[in-house]
Amino acid sequence: MCFSKGSHKCLANMSYTPQSQTNITAELQYRGILEIVLFSAPVTVPCCVFLFINGTMLFTLRSKTVFRETSRYILLYNLLFADTAQMALSQLLYLLAACRVKLTYPVCGVLSMLAVLTNDISPLTLVLMSLERYVAVCYPLRHATIITIRNTGVAIIVVWAFSSLNVLIRVLLLVDFPFEDLVGLQMKDFCSTIAMLLGPVSAQYDRAYTCFLFLSAGVAVSSSYTGVMLAARSASTDKALASKTRNTLLLHLVQLGLSLSSTIYNPLVIAISKILDRISMWRIQNILYVCIILFPRCLSSLIYGIRDQTIRPILTYYICCRLKLSTKVLT
Template sequence: MLKMPRPIYNNTAGLKYHTTQETLLYGTLSIGPIYIFLYINSVLLFTLRSKSVFCETSRYILLYNLLFADTVYLVSSSLLYLLAAFRIKLTFYMCSVVILPPQLMSLISPLTLTVMSLERFVAICYPLRHAVIITIRNTGVAITLVWVTSSLSIIIRFLILLCSNTEFSFNLQMKDFCSDETLFLVPMSYHFITAYSGIVFLSAGVTIICSYIGVTLVARSASTNKASARKASQTLLLHLFQLGLILISTFHSNIITAAATIMERSHVLRLYSLSFICLNILPRCLSTFIYGLRDQTIRPFLIQHLCCLMPKSKSKPC
């Protein structure tokens, strides 16, 4: 018989949840920044579809995919947080629907960062071949592979859950609030996603580091555009920093699981709220700063749209 793992919050019924004041405080600190960045991300997504230059440039198409993934992740994560804060328990079927978007987007972001780093590497190191290698078609193929790779991990985890526990039913009521740990109870699923995520992040990290080294070597060459290469190397460093933060956020579950074995439920929930703010929200908000404010092409349109000043001339639709 399959031995089920210990639930994350294996505490007695007498332990307390947040007080009303704590719920409001953590809710404001968590959901408030999310709404602010959701607004900024939405404006930036609109900006990337308001001009033909953004729709016809591979770099901005990849940025749109990254921002879309981060935005969906913020929305779905805030929903999960609210369900947990208000102690709303779902059926396994409803939980699987809610948990699917953040689990899918959690791998799309690092993979997209990898493709964006390769695009910058080709642009700086092979400028004459950039237009041939980085085409709209190839960009579409790369984005499709990113989504297929991310979707594959989710499909395999659900298959492991169904095959390992024949008595499992999606119509059952969950005993705790919806989360990745309470849904995928099978140990094999945990080991699989740990290995799968490790391979993804290791590959992404090696790719970004190699791209950074290549761009840095080009930046030191006297026969190249040092300013452009230097800016690209700085962007790759920011990509690596963002990837590191996303990698740390994947340990969110491990931190909560370990804390639940030594702490009371009320303290675990406080830790859950704080780690949610620091580990889940922050990494998904960096794309706006890295591109929205640093990119000289996007910046004027973004500021214009944020200030609700629409362009006087009609833009060519994408």
């Protein structure tokens, strides 16, 4: 209670209390935003750099007729497009989780299925690129008749259709989930592809399909590499082409392995979270996210942009010109 002697002080304290609570709330909000920025910046900056490189590479592959009319460059464009879309979707889901934004199941389902679709395109396209190099070395006289623009387009359509079938099966498995038993469609956890495995059947199917996809892709790329190695011993084979193709197929195997490593990201994060504090967990999670999720999606651009003698000068020209333009705009 306020007595008459100290009533003016009491009234002052009463009038000051809401203001102090407002200041405390604003300070907490500021700390929350600052924490999000500090933890998200080390991830967002590399992602923007990778997206810039991939975007420049995609533009490069559409800038010249030789790229638009050569099968291996068309396949490379499809690979880069899928990797870039996957990188953008992954970063979007990451930022939503960092900002503590919880989506509804339908919205998260759409984003997750798009991420699954683009994630499947990469290993399947690597198989096509490996087979194209195998035909170039082992059947050089028939390469022009087998690897045509039309056949390449049909192969890409088959890849997207097969990946879309996988997404359709996942959606059908979600239909059996008893959504009517939920209090609402608002998710209790952050959106991710793992969060949309809502039943044991969906989880089992995801593991089985992932094993089948990468085992099949690994066998196909390894078989292509073995075939090229055997063909390189033949006297009629172009030794320089065989050696270059062998190195390319080895890189395809590395890319496939890096794509497979993304499947262990979530289990690894869950295991680490049980033994570390929240701050240390965030730091390690950011490093793993950049190394396992983002960097492999940019690896194709770095490999082909540096190794390919046709792409390298054009890619360097576009990157340098854009960097100079950005510098002029900033100054």
